[in-house]
Amino acid sequence: MLKNLRESLRNAPIIKRGSYNYFIHPISDGVPVVRPELLREVIACIVKNxxxxxxxxxxxxxxxLPLGSALSQITDIPFIIIRKRKYExxxxxxxxxxxxxxxxxLYLNGIDKGDRVLIVDDVISTGGTMLATLKALEMAGATVKDIIVVIERGDGKKEIIxxxxxxKTLIKIDVDENGVKVLECIDGEC
Structure with missing residues (x-):
């Protein structure tokens, strides 16, 4: 089921940011191009799981944003974007x-006390973004019903658990200077 995601990750370029091996991928970076078949595959797997x-x-x-938008269109559930800009x-x-x-x-708007929410994100590595998101939702009085992330790298998922x-994560990877290694897939077909 995740054939396009697996193959695109295995072929992802790696760049160094200090000592960090950063992979460049359409789902996590929007480059070189986000192909519709990849996005459809990812969204179908999210809906299923x-x-x-x-x-x-x-x-x-x-x-x-592309994940939330596509998922919202398929499920008819409105989506909220946690932004990096203050709107006051x-x-x-x-x-x-x-x-x-x-x-x-990070700035959260549009969540009401008692809202039941699904969090969807592209990557979890350290868990820092997810921790901030969970804190904001807790402060708003929302109930987190589920969390699903496309790509898992590092130990951030364990901290959230x-x-x-x-x-849930769709695919777990490891990255070194030689490339991306797919370790585990939600569909078991790695």
Whole structure:
């Protein structure tokens, strides 16, 4: 089921950011091009494996946008984007985010107390973005019904599970200077 995702990850270019081996991929970076068949495959797998009995889909800027948009169109569930820019709307919630290679603020708008949400994101590595997202949703009074992330790299997923959340990933990878190695797939066909 994840044939396009597996192959595209195995062929992803690697660049060094300090000592960090960063993989470049359409789902995580939007380059070189996001092919519709790849996005359809990923969204179909999300729909099959996520709890979509929710009020809102929550995704994170920037690469969560194509995922949230496509998922919203298929499920008819509205989606919220956690942004990296402050809008100063009433009730806006700001939280600090720290990842393996960046730090900054994230801003949540549009979640009401009691909303049941599905979080969808492109990558989890350190878990820093997901931790900030969960904190913002907790502050808003939302109930996280499910979390699904396309690509898992590193130990961030374990930290989220240790907090008591159920989190699913479609594919688990390891990255070194030689490339991306696919370790595990949700469909078991790695």
């Amino acid at each position: 996520a709890n979509v009995d929710v009020d809102k889909i929550v995704t994170i800027e920037a690469m969560g 709307l009433p009730g806006e919630i700001a939280v600090h985010q720290a990842t393996g290679y960046s730090k900054g603020e 240790d907090m008591g959340y159920d989190i």
